[in-house]
Each structure stands twice: as structure tokens, then as C-alpha cells.
Amino acid sequence: MEANAVVRRMEQQLEASGETTLDRFRRGWARLQEVDGEAGARVVAGLADLAPDLGRYIIEFAFGDVYVRPGPDLRSREIATVAMLAALGNARPQLELHLHGALNVGCDRDEIVELLIQVAIYAGFPAALNALAAARKVFAERKVRGV
Amino acid sequence: MEANAVVRRMEQQLEASGETTLDRFRRGWARLQEVDGEAGARVVAGLADLAPDLGRYIIEFAFGDVYVRPGPDLRSREIATVAMLAALGNARPQLELHLHGALNVGCDRDEIVELLIQVAIYAGFPAALNALAAARKVFAERKVRGV
Amino acid sequence: MEANAVVRRMEQQLEASGETTLDRFRRGWARLQEVDGEAGARVVAGLADLAPDLGRYIIEFAFGDVYVRPGPDLRSREIATVAMLAALGNARPQLELHLHGALNVGCDRDEIVELLIQVAIYAGFPAALNALAAARKVFAERKVRGV
Amino acid sequence: MEANAVVRRMEQQLEASGETTLDRFRRGWARLQEVDGEAGARVVAGLADLAPDLGRYIIEFAFGDVYVRPGPDLRSREIATVAMLAALGNARPQLELHLHGALNVGCDRDEIVELLIQVAIYAGFPAALNALAAARKVFAERKVRGV
Amino acid sequence: MEANAVVRRMEQQLEASGETTLDRFRRGWARLQEVDGEAGARVVAGLADLAPDLGRYIIEFAFGDVYVRPGPDLRSREIATVAMLAALGNARPQLELHLHGALNVGCDRDEIVELLIQVAIYAGFPAALNALAAARKVFAERKVRGV
Amino acid sequence: MEANAVVRRMEQQLEASGETTLDRFRRGWARLQEVDGEAGARVVAGLADLAPDLGRYIIEFAFGDVYVRPGPDLRSREIATVAMLAALGNARPQLELHLHGALNVGCDRDEIVELLIQVAIYAGFPAALNALAAARKVFAERKVRGV
Numbered sequence: 001m002e003a004n005a006v007v008r009r010m011e012q013q014l015e016a017s018g019e020t021t022l023d024r025f026r027r028g029w030a031r032l033q034e035v036d037g038e039a040g041a042r043v044v045a046g047l048a049d050l051a052p053d054l055g056r057y058i059i060e061f062a063f064g065d066v067y068v069r070p071g072p073d074l075r076s077r078e079i080a081t082v083a084m085l086a087a088l089g090n091a092r093p094q095l096e097l098h099l100h101g102a103l104n105v106g107c108d109r110d111e112i113v114e115l116l117i118q119v120a121i122y123a124g125f126p127a128a129l130n131a132l133a134a135a136r137k138v139f140a141e142r143k144v145r146g147v
Numbered sequence: 148m149e150a151n152a153v154v155r156r157m158e159q160q161l162e163a164s165g166e167t168t169l170d171r172f173r174r175g176w177a178r179l180q181e182v183d184g185e186a187g188a189r190v191v192a193g194l195a196d197l198a199p200d201l202g203r204y205i206i207e208f209a210f211g212d213v214y215v216r217p218g219p220d221l222r223s224r225e226i227a228t229v230a231m232l233a234a235l236g237n238a239r240p241q242l243e244l245h246l247h248g249a250l251n252v253g254c255d256r257d258e259i260v261e262l263l264i265q266v267a268i269y270a271g272f273p274a275a276l277n278a279l280a281a282a283r284k285v286f287a288e289r290k291v292r293g294v
Numbered sequence: 295m296e297a298n299a300v301v302r303r304m305e306q307q308l309e310a311s312g313e314t315t316l317d318r319f320r321r322g323w324a325r326l327q328e329v330d331g332e333a334g335a336r337v338v339a340g341l342a343d344l345a346p347d348l349g350r351y352i353i354e355f356a357f358g359d360v361y362v363r364p365g366p367d368l369r370s371r372e373i374a375t376v377a378m379l380a381a382l383g384n385a386r387p388q389l390e391l392h393l394h395g396a397l398n399v400g401c402d403r404d405e406i407v408e409l410l411i412q413v414a415i416y417a418g419f420p421a422a423l424n425a426l427a428a429a430r431k432v433f434a435e436r437k438v439r440g441v
Numbered sequence: 442m443e444a445n446a447v448v449r450r451m452e453q454q455l456e457a458s459g460e461t462t463l464d465r466f467r468r469g470w471a472r473l474q475e476v477d478g479e480a481g482a483r484v485v486a487g488l489a490d491l492a493p494d495l496g497r498y499i500i501e502f503a504f505g506d507v508y509v510r511p512g513p514d515l516r517s518r519e520i521a522t523v524a525m526l527a528a529l530g531n532a533r534p535q536l537e538l539h540l541h542g543a544l545n546v547g548c549d550r551d552e553i554v555e556l557l558i559q560v561a562i563y564a565g566f567p568a569a570l571n572a573l574a575a576a577r578k579v580f581a582e583r584k585v586r587g588v
Numbered sequence: 589m590e591a592n593a594v595v596r597r598m599e600q601q602l603e604a605s606g607e608t609t610l611d612r613f614r615r616g617w618a619r620l621q622e623v624d625g626e627a628g629a630r631v632v633a634g635l636a637d638l639a640p641d642l643g644r645y646i647i648e649f650a651f652g653d654v655y656v657r658p659g660p661d662l663r664s665r666e667i668a669t670v671a672m673l674a675a676l677g678n679a680r681p682q683l684e685l686h687l688h689g690a691l692n693v694g695c696d697r698d699e700i701v702e703l704l705i706q707v708a709i710y711a712g713f714p715a716a717l718n719a720l721a722a723a724r725k726v727f728a729e730r731k732v733r734g735v
Numbered sequence: 736m737e738a739n740a741v742v743r744r745m746e747q748q749l750e751a752s753g754e755t756t757l758d759r760f761r762r763g764w765a766r767l768q769e770v771d772g773e774a775g776a777r778v779v780a781g782l783a784d785l786a787p788d789l790g791r792y793i794i795e796f797a798f799g800d801v802y803v804r805p806g807p808d809l810r811s812r813e814i815a816t817v818a819m820l821a822a823l824g825n826a827r828p829q830l831e832l833h834l835h836g837a838l839n840v841g842c843d844r845d846e847i848v849e850l851l852i853q854v855a856i857y858a859g860f861p862a863a864l865n866a867l868a869a870a871r872k873v874f875a876e877r878k879v880r881g882v
Contacts, residue, residue: 002339003332003335003336003338003339004335006338006339006342006346006349007323007335007338007353010319010346010350010353011316011319011320014314014315014316014319015316017315018314019314019315019316020308020312020313020314020315021308021311021313021314021315021318022305022308022309022313024315025304025305025308026305029301038297041297041298041301042297043717044297044300044301045296045297045300047717047720048300049724050701050720050723050724050727051701051704051705051720052300052304053359053363053705054705054708054713054716054717054720055300056304057355057359057360057705057708057713058713059301059304061268061351061355061359062268062713065347065351065355066264066265066267066268066351067265069261069264069347070261071257071258071260071261071262072226072258072261072262076223076226076258076262077262077265079219079223079226079227079230080226080227080229080230080262080265080266081230081265081268081269082227083226083227083228083230083231083234084230084231084233084234084266084269084270085269085714086231087230087231087234087235088234088235088269088270088531088677088714089529089531089532089678090530090531090676090677090678090714090715090718091269091677091712091714091715091718093714093717093718093721094269094713094714094717094718110218111218111219111223113218113491113492114216114217114218114219115218115219115223115224115227116492117213117216117492117494117495117498118213118214118219118224118227118228119227119231120213120495120498120859121208121209121213121228121859121860122228122231122232122235122238122241122859122860122861123231123235123858123859124532124855124856124857124858124859124862125495125498125499125503125535125856125857126526126529126531126532126534126535126857127531127532127859128495129484129488129495129534129535130531130532130534130535132488132491132492132495133534135491136490136491139491149486150479150482150483150485150486151482153485153486153489153493153496154470154482154485154500157466157493157497157500158463158466158467161461161462161463161466162463164462165461166461166462166463167455167459167460167461167462168455168458168460168461168462168465169452169455169456169460171462172451172452172455173452176448185444188444188445188448189444190864191444191447191448192443192444192447194864194867195447196871197848197867197870197871197874198848198851198852198867199447199451200506200510200852201852201855201860201863201864201867202447203451204502204506204507204852204855204860205860206448206451208498208502208506209860212494212498212502213498216494232861235384235824235861236382236384236385236825237383237384237823237824237825237861237862237865238824238859238861238862238865240861240864240865240868241860241861241864241865260344260345263345264345264347264348264351267348267351267712268712268713269712269713269714270711270712271385271708271709271710271711271712271715272348272351272352272356272388272709272710273379273382273384273385273387273388273710274384274385274712275348276337276341276348276387276388277384277385277387277388279341279344279345279348280387282344283343283344286344355709356709360705360706360708360709361706363702363705364702365698365699365701365702365703366667366699366702366703366706370664370667370699370703371703371706373660373664373667373668373671374667374668374670374671374703374706374707375671375706375709375710376668377667377668377669377671377672377675378671378672378674378675378707378710378711379710380672381671381672381675381676382675382676382710382711382825383823383825383826384824384825385710388710404659405659405660405664407659407785407786408657408658408659408660409659409660409664409665409668410786411654411657411786411788411789411792412654412655412665412668412669413668413672414565414654414789414792415565415566415649415650415654415669416565416566416567416669416672416673416676416679416682417564417565417672417676418561418562418563418564418565418568418826419562419563419789419792419793419797419829420563420820420823420825420826420828420829421565421825421826422789423778423782423789423828423829424825424826424828424829426782426785426786426789427828429785430784430785433785502856503856507852507853507855507856508853510849510852511849512845512846512848512849512850513814513846513849513850517811517814517846517850518850518853520807520811520814520815520818521814521815521817521818521850521853521854522818522853522856522857523815524814524815524816524818524819524822525818525819525821525822525854525857525858526857527819528818528819528822528823529678529822529823529857529858530676530678530679531677531678532857535857551806552806552807552811554638554639554806555804555805555806555807556806556807556811556812556815557639558639558641558642558645558801558804559801559802559812559815559816560815560819561642561645561801562796562797562801562816563816563819563820563823563826563829564819564823565679566642566645566646566650566682567673567676567678567679567681567682568678568679569642570631570635570642570681570682571678571679571681571682573635573638573639573642574681576638577637577638580638590780591773591776591777591779591780592776594779594780594783594787594790595764595776595779595794598760598787598791598794599757599760599761602755602756602757602760603757605756606755607755607756607757608749608753608754608755608756609749609752609754609755609756609759610746610749610750610754612756613745613746613749614746617742626738629738629739629742630738632738632741632742633737633738633741636741640741640745641800641804643741644745645796645800645801647742647745649792649796649800653788653792653796654792657788
């Protein structure tokens with residue numbers, strides 16, 4: 001389809017929906033808490049000094065736009081996120097956050113360990129080993145907190 | 148646990164199991180066909196000239212050891228693999244293969260598109276866009292073949 | 295600051311602003327055209343079949359939220375983007391798009407070539423060489439179009 | 442060659458060889474100790490709580506299948522591994538392990554330093570600098586242990 | 589142009605210029621100090637034990653050849669470097685060094701924060717978040733030192 | 736050692752050596768031809784239109800400074816380079832060039848295939864498969880040329 005037609009239709013849909021950024025924010029904040037719990041809130045609060053709007057975009061875009069979409073359930077979404085972060089291998093704090101997230105939305109420990117073993121096939125054994133080290137830490141944190 | 152004790156126990160278990168490489172190969176070949184169909188077989192056949200044993204390791208290790216493990220179902224495994232390959236962004240042929248794989252084991256098109264949109268959050272919009280281009284090609288191939 | 299206080303303040307600001315997604319969309323569409331011209335519109339149109347909302351998020355989030363923020367001028371933003379895509383080395387279509395973008399917002403060819411030479415220091419000579427190959431193509435396209 | 446023919450021939454060879462997983466495990470364990478010494482054993486033991494089979498796959502596949510193959514000597518293999526891990530830049534623990542490995546199988550310190558300098562050409566100066574920091578730590582550990 | 593002709597012309601130009609490695613070294617050392625200040629000097633000094641020539645190449649090639657070239661001013665060069673290192677996400681010490689560098693050559697804190705927010709679009713939110721954590725540390729160091 | 740002392744000593748050594756950029760260029764050009772043959776010359780010539788100095792830096796720095804250093808022989812250097820480029824997975828033209836290079840300086844085909852199989856352990860099977868595809872092409876090119 002021609003670009004102008006695509007854009008005009010999007011404008012019409014957005015006008016009809018009347019969606020505000022506040023709507024997206026509230027929807028995203030609820031979803032973020034459901035997935036990441038307190039730790040997700042801490043990420044947003046931790047940005048308040050330096051880049052509060054990046055925290056807001058995480059709520060509005062990542063959780064208010066994307067994570068609320070129909071289709072994959074939250075368990076599938078967290079499996080995908082954990083797999084991506086483990087494969088990239090350069091985002092340890094976010095991997096830990098989403099290992100908690102995966103457990104929060106219904107993955108169990110054994111399933112996560114299995115998926116991290118699978119990382120070895122596609123991103124190499126070092127990526128799998130380092131992701132398992134993150135998982136060990138996350139599992140221990142939850143044991144201490146009695147989750 | 149001390150390394151020698153760990154290793155000794157593994158040896159005892161392997162001795163008890165009597166598992167042969169042929170067992171692993173047959174198990175892996177069945178699983179590879181289930182996940183990747185003909186396209187997976189083509190990868191193995193395509194290695195026959197240069198590195199047949201790498202094809203054999205894909206069958207034996209990736210599919211005969213890992214993809215047969217209990218825990219995540221094949222749908223979850225393929226979601227993780229597609230997510231990893233999309234995020235890494237440097238493995239287009241394998242991404243296409245596993246987009247077929249994901250569809251073969253029960254993911255539907257919409258779900259895959261949703262997960263590729265989610266790639267934008269963790270690996271950036273270019274990675275998501277390029278993965279969607281791979282998905283467009285795979286969906287078209289399947290339409291032609293009437294799958 | 296405590297997370298709930300941060301979030302409450304954001305809600306109040308969003309409520310006061312009354313910003314709608316349509317506002318963001320219009321702002322982003324104008325900015326996208328300014329930076330990427332027709333080629334940016336083609337990316338959005340090209341997503342209409344498969345993932346129209348990803349095109350919408352590029353407009354709303356990338357251009358309507360981020361590229362309109364105060365601070366760095368568009369030239370600085372495009373220098374950063376070209377540098378990132380050249381260094382990552384796995385996003386050729388997007389690198390070409392933003393090489394056009396950089397030229398659209400006031401970078402000249404020599405300056406871009408200089409920055410791509412600098413890529414060799416931080417991401418290696420192959421990344422620099424491949425980015426220069428993209429630049430050669432983009433410069434030729436613009437010559438043909440008489441830009 | 443056609444896939445089924447390739448697979449049938451592999452099955453016949455595996456049947457003829459009678460190789461068991463225990464054979465691979467023993468071969469791999471010997472090779473792992475030769476290359477990585479005690480530190481390699483610690484990696485396997487460290488996985489015993491969470492993912493013992495990943496440790497087993499390192500022994501069986503990485504060392505029992507691949508590192509025992511004819512062709513490159515162990516020195517060449519460790520040069521390749523150190524170079525890969527230095528270039529990827531996101532696998533520090535494994536880089537340290539294989540810097541020890543390279544020294545264990547006959548590389549000398551000067552040669553390793555030279556190869557890490559070469560990393561700057563292909564993966565950038567930061568990758569080379571961070572790999573040299575890993576090498577400095579490994580050299581110091583060996584001095585303390587009098588190796 | 590044919591390779592031999594290109595090479596012959598380069599030789600003639602170098603012969604005419606009479607440039608020595610000492611010229612490049614002095615030029616580079618001045619530029620390195622201008623950009624990275626004391627911290628750059630520390631990188632070079634820190635290599636003196638293990639790979640002094642890598643420190644020399646940073647001075648001669650990175651700063652004596654590349655950073656002195658005409659075209660982009662130092663502010664643009666540091667914007668590009670910070671963006672690359674933030675996007676790659678595996679070079680934290682060098683990112684910190686160049687965040688100092690960017691501030692040394694005229695970027696202000698707000699501008700850097702804005703560019704790091706932009707990283708989220710092209711390399712994902714984790715890369716942006718981790719780069720902002722580096723920026724927080726660098727800003728605090730400068731506050732302590734009263735810069 | 737203190738930075739100023741390190742730098743002063745380097746200056747003295749460079750002054751004593753009297754090395755010119757022309758010396759480095761000639762040394763590097765000879766080494767580049769030895770390693771990469773005609774294909775290396777083509778890379779330099781191909782940069783003559785857009786970034787001739789990047790071609791010059793490849794000759795002067797990569798080959799005139801680094802590849803001429805004592806220590807690893809050229810075979811070891813090319814093993815490291817091929818391994819790095821295969822693991823990074825985003826530098827296909829340079830991987831092909833250095834596969835030729837490795838064969839030019841004494842690696843044989845079987846040895847290269849073995850090392851590319853090993854890539855699967857550290858960077859995943861997709862990286863190994865894609866590097867083998869590059870090797871297949873390079874081996875065929877050499878067969879045609881009768882090398």
C-alpha cells in the first residue's frame with residue numbers, strides 16, 4: 001500500500017480511539033508490575049535522576065504498547081526475552097530482571113534451565129554458561145525471599 | 148560437589164544407560180525432522196561435501212541431546228530459538244529455518260509476528276525489522292507450497 | 295526516589311498534558327519525513343501487510359517521542375545512529391536509510407566518510423569497510439536522483 | 442547428495458563403530474583436563490547443582506567430539522578459541538579459562554599478547570584492551586601458583 | 589583504479605611528506621590528552637607492562653592518524669564513539685573513558701543523556717540502560733573532582 | 736609506570752629509530768601481498784574513490800605495524816583472524832578474504848574446516864554453518880583458479 005494511505009488510515013484509527021499517553025502509561029504500569037514486580041519498579045525509579053523519560057518509555061512503549069498485545073501469553077513473551085538476553089550476552093542486569101519476570105508469569109525453574117541449555121546451540125556454550133550463572137543468582141534471591 | 152565425584156557419577160550413569168551414539172543419532176534425526184522438516188534435512192545434506200560431521204553433531208547434539216529433553220515443549224523451544232536468532236541478527240538462513248520450525252510445531256503466524264515486534268525492545272528496531280523481512284519470505288514460501 | 299512517587303508524578307504530568315497517541319503520531323510522522331524522507335515512509339508502508347503497528351511504533355516512539363526531544367540537533371542524532379549501525383554491523387538496510395538521513399539533515403559526504411573511518415578504531419576494520427560499502431551505494435543513489 | 446542417503450550412511454558408520462556416550466565422555470574428560478586442567482573441571486563441577494547435563498555436554502561434545510578431531514593441534518585450537526572469545530567480548534570467564542588453556546598446551550605469554558594486539562584490527566581496540574586485561578589477570582594467577 | 593597505481597601514488601605522497609612515526613606519535617599524544625585527559629594517559633601507562641606497543645598504536649593510529657583528520661569536529665567524533673560503545677554494549681571501561689572524553693570536548697550532560705536514550709531505538713533498551721549506568725558513574729566522578 | 740615517563744621513553748625510541756610512515760607502508764604492503772595476495776590489493780584499490788586513507792591504514796597499521804610483529808607465525812595469525820571473523824558473523828567479505836589468506840600462508844583446507852567446526856562451541860552452530868558456507872565458496876574459487 002502507498003505510504004500516505006497507510007499513514008492516513010493510522011491517523012483515522014488513532015483519532016477514533018482517542019487513546020492518550022496516560023492510557024498507555026496506566027496500562028503499561030499495570031503490565032510491568034505483573035511481569036517484573038518490584039524489580040521493574042526499581043528500574044523506573046532508578047532512572048528518575050538522570051533520564052526519567054526513558055523509564056516512562058519502558059512503561060508506555062515496552063509494556064503499554066508491546067507487552068499488552070494479543071497473541072503470545074506472558075509466559076511465551078518472557079521465554080523469548082530471556083532467550084534474547086542470554087544470546088546477546090551483554091545485558092546481565094536485564095537478564096536477571098527477566099529471569100525473575102519469567103518465574104513471575106508462570107515459567108518454572110527447570111523449564112528456564114532447559115531453555116538456557118538450548119542457548120548453547122545458537123549462541124555458544126559461553127553464552128549458556130553465563131546465563132546459567134545469572135539464573136543461579138536469581139534462584140538464590142527468590143529462595144531467600146521465600147518466593 | 149567435587150569435580151572428580153561429579154565425573155565419576157556421570158560415568159556410572161552413562162555406563163548404566165549403555166547409550167550409543169547411534170541411539171542419539173536416531174533420536175535426533177527424528178526430532179530434527181519433526182521440527183525443521185525437509186529444510187533441516189537439506190542443511191545436513193548440504194554439509195556432506197565439506198563437514199559431514201558438523202551435520203552429524205547438529206543431529207546428535209542439538210536435536211538428539213538438547214531438543215529431546217523434558218521440560219519446555221517444542222513450541223516454547225522454537226519461540227526461544229527464533230527470538231535468539233532475531234536478536235543476534237547475523238544468522239538469516241538459520242532464522243528462516245527456525246521460522247519454518249516454529250510454524251511446524253504449532254506456532255501461528257500472528258504469534259510469531261508479535262514476538263518479532265517484541266525483539267525491538269531488547270535488540271532494537273533494526274533487528275525486529277530484519278527478522279520480519281525473514282518472516283515475510285518464510286510465510287510466502289509456505290503459501291506457495293500450500294502449507 | 296521511591297517508585298510509587300515517581301509513577302504518581304508521571305501520571306499527573308501526563309494527565310495535565312492531555313497528550314494523545316494521535317499527537318505523538320503526527321509529531322513523529324513529520325519528524326520521520328524530515329529525517330528519512332521518502333525512504334522512511336517506504337519502511338512504514340512496507341510493514342502494512344505484516345506488522346503495521348511496528349511501523350506505527352517507529353513513527354510514534356522512535357520519531358514522535360525520541361527524535362523530537364530537545365538537546366542534540368538532528369545532525370548529531372544521525373551521526374550517533376550511523377555510528378551505532380556501522381558498529382553493530384548487522385543492519386545494512388537501516389544503515390543505508392540513516393546514511394540518507396544523515397545527508398538529509400545536513401551532514402556532508404566527507405564528514406560521513408570520516409566518521410566511518412573512525413569506526414575501525416572501536417569496532418574493527420571490517421565494520422568500517424562494510425559501512426563504507428553502504429555509503430558508496432547511498433552516495434551513488436543520490437547522484438542518480440540528483441540530490 | 443540426497444539427505445536420506447547421507448543419513449543412512451551415517452547410521453551405518455555409527456552402527457559399525459559401536460561408539461557409546463561413555464566412550465565420548467571418557468575421551469572428552471581426558472582432553473578437557475589436558476587443555477583446561479583443574480579450571481575446566483571446576484566449570485563442570487560448578488554446573489552440578491543446576492544443569493549437570495550442560496557440563497556433560499561440554500565434556501562429550503566440545504571435548505569428546507570436537508577437540509579430539511584430527512587436524513589442528515591443540516595450540517592452534519586454543520589460538521582460535523582465545524581469538525573468538527576476545528573478539529566477541531562478552532565472555533570474560535571463558536576467555537580467562539582458555540587463556541590458561543592456551544598456556545597449558547604450549548602457547549607462550551608473548552605469543553598470546555601478540556594475538557590479542559591483533560584483535561584490535563578485526564574487533565576494535567576496546568575488545569583488544571579488555572582481552573589484555575583478562576590476560577594480565579591470568580598471567581598473575583599463574584605466577585602466584587608458580588606455573 | 590588499479591591497485592599498483594594506487595599504491596605507487598601513496599608511496600610518492602608519503603615520500604614527499606617525509607612523515608615519521610615520531611610525528612604521528614606527538615600529534616596523537618596531544619590529541620589524546622585533549623580528548624581523554626589524564627584517563628587516556630592512564631590507559632597507555634597501564635599497557636606498559638604487557639603490551640606497550642598497543643598503547644603506542646592507540647596514540648599513533650587512533651589519535652595521531654584518525655582523530656586529527658579534518659571534517660567532523662571533536663564533539664561529533666565523541667558523539668559517534670559514545671554511540672558505538674553504548675550500542676556494542678561490551679566495552680564498559682572504554683565507554684566510561686569516552687563519556688569523559690565527550691564532556692571534555694564540549695558535549696554537555698543533557699545532550700549525552702539524550703543520545704543514550706536514542707540508543708534504545710537501535711540497540712535496544714538494555715543497551716541504553718547500561719550506558720546510562722555508565723554515564724551516572726562518570727557524572728558522579730566529575731562532580732567529586734569538581735569538573 | 737607513570738604515563739609521562741612511558742610516553743617520554745616511547746618518544747626517545749621513535750626518535751632513535753627514525754622510522755617513517757613510508758617505511759611502515761612499504762613493510763605493510765609487502766606483508767599484505769604475502770597474506771592476502773591480489774584480493775588484499777583489490778580491497779585497497781576499492782577504497783581509492785571514497786576513503787583511500789582507510790586503505791592506507793590497513794597497509795600501514797594492520798600489516799605494517801601488527802602483522803609484521805615477531806611471535807606468532809602468519810599461519811597462527813590467520814587462524815586467529817578467521818576464527819574471529821567467523822565468530823563475529825557479520826563480516827562475510829573479510830572472512831572470505833582471510834580464508835584465502837589462511838590458505839596462502841600454509842593452512843590446508845581440512846585444518847580450516849576443523850577450526851570452523853570448533854566455532855560452533857563458542858559462537859553457536861549458525862556462526863559455524865555460515866562460516867563453512869564462506870569456506871565452500873573460497874575453496875571453489877581457488878579450484879577454478881587452479882591454486
